[in-house]
Amino acid sequence: xxxxxxxxxxxxxxxxxxxxxxxxxxxxxxxxxxxxxxxxxxxxxxxxxxxxxxxxxxxxxxxxxxxxxxx
Ligand code: HEM
Numbered sequence: 001x002x003x004x005x006x007x008x009x010x011x012x013x014x015x016x017x018x019x020x021x022x023x024x025x026x027x028x029x030x031x032x033x034x035x036x037x038x039x040x041x042x043x044x045x046x047x048x049x050x051x052x053x054x055x056x057x058x059x060x061x062x063x064x065x066x067x068x069x070x071x
Contacts (some may be wrong), residue, residue: 010060
C-alpha cells in the first residue's frame with residue numbers, strides 16, 4: 001500500500017479492475033472488486049468507515065489513500 005500513498009482510491013480500483021485477475025482481467029463485478037479492495041485495505045490496517053465503499057468513480061476519486069506505518 002505504501003506506494004499508493006496520496007493517490008485517490010479510484011486509481012487502485014482502476015488498476016485492479018482492469019488488470020486483475022491476470023488471467024482474466026475485468027471478469028469480476030464492480031462490487032466484487034470493491035469488496036476485494038476493502039479486504040486489502042483492512043489487511044493493511046487502513047481505517048474503516050461506517051458504510052460500504054461507494055461504487056461510483058466520482059466518489060472513489062474523493063477518497064485519498066494515506067499510508068501510515070503500523071504501531
Ligand atoms: C480478482 C483477483 C485479484 C486481485 C483483486 C488482485 C489484486 C492485485 C493488486 C492490488 C496488486 C498490486 C497492484 C499495485 O500495487 O500496483 C496485484 C499485482 C499483481 N497481481 Fe493480482 N490480483 C488478483 C488476481 C491475480 C491473479 C489470478 C494473478 C496471476 C495469475 C495475479 C497476478 C499479479 C501480478 C503478477 C501482480 C504484479 C503486477 C505488477 O506489479 O505489475 N493477480 N494484484
